[in-house]
Amino acid sequence: MPDTTTERAALIEGAPAPGVKKTDPIVVADGVQRTFGGVHAVDVDHVEIPRGAITALIGPNGAGKTTFFNLLTGFDKPNHGSWSFDGKPIGGVPAYKVARRGMIRTFQLTKALSMLSVMENMRLGAQEQPGENIARALVPALWRGREQQITERAQDLLARFKLDTKADDFAASLSGGQRKLLEMARALMSDPTMIMLDEPMAGVNPALTQSLLHHILDLKATGMTVLFVEHDMHVVREIADWVIVMAEGRIVAEGYPDQVMSDQAVIDAYLGSHHDTDLGDLSEEQQAELLDETQAEVEREEERNDG
Template sequence: MPADTTPGAAAATASLAGIQNVPGVPKPDPILVGSSISRSFGGLKAVDVEHLEVQRGVITALIGPNGAGKTTLFNLLTGFDVPDSGQWQLNGKPLHKVPAYKVARRGMVRTFQLTKVLSKLTVMENMRLGATGQRGEKFWSAPFRSLWKTQEDEITTRAEDLLTRFKLDAKSEDFAGSLSGGQRKLLEMARALMVDPELIMLDEPMAGVNPALKQSLLGHVKSLRDEGRTVLFVEHDMDMVRDISDWVVVMAQGTIVAEGTPQQVMADQAVIDAYLGTHHDTDISEADETEVEAAADAELDQEADRG
C-alpha cells in the first residue's frame, strides 16, 4: 500500500486486506459492479470486460498500455458511449442505457483527458453550471428570481469554497479559456465536486500538467478519499500510481489481465507482458545474436553503398 498515514488511507488498507490479486475479484463493499461489458469498433473489440468491482472508499487506478480500452470503458460506464453488451450498477442500481447527465445525478461523475471547460464562461460560471437540481433552470420558475435566489446564493457559496480549496479563487472572474492546462484540470475536478458525488472518475488527471501543479493535484486526489469518496482514475505515470493508489486494475487488449495492490501488480508477469511484450525476457542464444548482428552489419553496408 502507499506510504500514507491519513485516516482515509488506513481505512482503505483495512478494507482491502485479504483480497486476492486476481482479475475480477469480488470486493467486500463494492460501489460499482460491472459484468460482460463489451464494445467493438468494426472488427476491433476495444472492451471485453468479464467482471469488474470497484471497492468503496479507496483510490483505484486503471492502467494499461495505449489502446488497452481504458478510456472506452470509462465512456461506457459514465453513459458517454453505448456498449454492445453488458450490465453495471452503482450502489446496486443499474446504469445500463442511463444517459450521462443522469449518471452524474446518481453520484458518479468524471473528468476528461482533454479538459471540457467552457472557455467563454468565467471560472465561477463553470462552477455554477456543475450544480444539479437548480430551480432557476426550469421554464416555469426562471422568470421569478425570488423562487431560486436563495438556492443560487447557496450554490455560489459552495463554488467559492471549492475554488478556495483548489487555489482558483483568485481566478473566479477570469474566463476559463485563460487558464493553464493544469488549472483547467483543477477546475474540472472542483466542478465535479459541485454534484457532491460518491464516485469520481478521473481520466489521466496528470496529462499535460507541469510539475508544480502535479503535487497539488496528487494532494487533492488523496483528499477525496479522506472525505470518504471513491476514486477511479486512468493513468500512465507509474510513480503516481504507486504513490496514491490503494488498488490497481490492469487492462490489455480490452480485457482485465490483473488486479492487486501497486506492489503486487508491478511484480505480476501478466502486467510485465502487457507493457513489454510476452517475449521480452526470452534469452537469446549466441547463434541468434550472431545472426542479428550480421543482418544489422549487412544493412549498414547497403546504406553506405547507396550513399
Template sequence: MTADRTGPGPAPEPGVRKPGALLVLDGVRRCFGGIAAVHVEHLEVQRGTITALIGPNGAGKTTLFNLVSGFDRPDGGRWTFAGRRLDGRSPHRIARSGLVRTFQLTRTLARLTVLENLLLAAPAQRGERLSAALFAPVWRGQERAHRARADELLVRFRLDRLRDEYAGTLSGGQRKLLELARALMARPQMLLLDEPMAGVNPALAQSLLGHITQLRDEGLTVCFVEHDMDVVMGVSDWVAVMAGGRLVAEGPPATIGRNPDVVDAYLGRRHDEPEADGADPRRRKGR
C-alpha cells in the same frame, strides 16, 4: 505521498469481489469493426478507495470510462452504481446519480468565467424551470448556496483569485483544477478521472495528487486512468490492469509490479524467461 495499504484486503486476482463495492461491471463489451476494444467480464470498484486503471496504449481504458459514464454505448453487458443499474442511461442522468467523470482533454467553457463554469455544473437548479424562474424566492436561496459552494471550491483549489477570469485564459494545469472543482460541484459519490496528470507541470501534479488523496480521505471514491507508474504506486489503494480490452490483473500496488501478466501486458512477452532456442535474451524483439 503514499496511500495506506496495510491490513487484509481482496485477493489480488482479476474480477475479484470486494466488500462495499460501489461500481460493479458484468460482461461489458464494446467492439469497433469486429475488434473488441473492451471485454470486461467482471470488475468491482470498492467504496472509499483510490483505484488506478492502467494498461498499455489501446488497452481500452478510456473506452471503458466512456461506456460507464454514458458517453458511448456498449454492445453488451451491464453495470450498477450504488446498487442501481446505469447501463443505457444518458451521461447527465449518470452524473446526477453520483458518478461523475473528467476528461483527458479538459472541457472548460472558454468564454465563461471560472465562477460561471462552476455554477453551470451545480445540480438540480430550480431557476432552469420556467414556472420557478418567474418566482425569485423559489430559486434565490438555492443560487446563494451554489455560489457559496463554488467559492469554497475555488479557495480549495487556489483558483479564487481567478474567479472572474475567462476560463480560456487559464493554463493547462489550472484548467485541470477547474475541471476537478466543477466535477465536485455535482457532489458526486465517485469520480472517474481520465489521465488527470497529463500535461501538468510537476508542482501542479503534486497539488492534484494531494487533492485526490484528500478527497478519498473525505469518503469519495476515485478511479483514475494513469500512465505514470510513480503516481499509480504513490496514491492508489488498488490497481486494475487492462490489456487488449480485457482485465488481466488486479491487486494492491505493491504486488502489481511483480505480476507476470502485468509484465506481459506492458512488454508483450515474459521478459524474464530465457529464449527457447537459447538465443541471447538481449536480442529479443522490442528490447
C-alpha cells in the same frame, strides 16, 4: 502507501486476481463488451470497484481504458453487458442521469467552457437549479436563494483548489494544469459519491501534479470513491489503494500497487510477451521507471506513425 496492510487487505475477499470480489464494491460490471469494426475495444468479464478507495486503471495505449470509462458513465453504449452503481443498475442510463446518481467523471481533454468565467463554469456543475426552469426563472424569489448557495459552494471549492483569484477570469486564460483543477473542482459541485478521473495528470507541470495528488487524497479522506486512469507509475504507487490493469480490452491483472508492478501479466502487457529484461531483478522504483519509459516509447511511435 495510502493504507496500512490491514486496511488494504480489507478491500478484497480472497487473493488478488482479475475479477476478484471486493468486500464492499460500489461498481460491479459483468460481461461488458464494446466492439468497433470487429475489434473488441472492451471485453470485461467481471470487475468490481471498491468503495471509499482510490483505484487506478492502467494499461498501454489502446487498452480500452477511456472506452470503459465512457461505457460506465453513459457516454457510450455497449454491445453487451450490465453494470451497477451503488447497488442499482445503470447500464443504458444516459450520462446526465448517471451524474445525478452520484457518479461524476472528468475528461482527458478538459471540457471547460472557455468563454465563460471560472465562476460561471463552477455554477454549471451544480444540480437542482430551479432557475433552469423557464417558468421559475421569471420569478427570482424561486431561485435566488439556491443561486446564493451555489455561489458560496463554488467560492469554497475555488479557494480549496487555489483558483479563487481566477474566479472572474475567462476559463480560456487558465493554464492546462489550472483547467485540470477547475474541472475537478466543478465535478465536486454536485457532491458526487464517486469521481472518475481520466488522466488527471496529463500535461500538468510537476508543481500542479503534487497539488492534484493531494486533492485526490483529500477526496478519499472525505469518504469519496476515486477511479482514475493514469500512465505515470510513480503517481499510481503514491496514491492508489488498488490497481486494475487492462490490455487489449480485457482485465489482465488486479492487485495492490507494489504487487502489480511485478506481475508478469502487466510486464507482458507493457513490454510484450518476449522481452529481455527481468523485472524481478529490479527494485519497485526501477520497475515503475521502466514501465513509464516503455509507455512513453509506445506513445512516441504512435505519434510517428500518425505523422
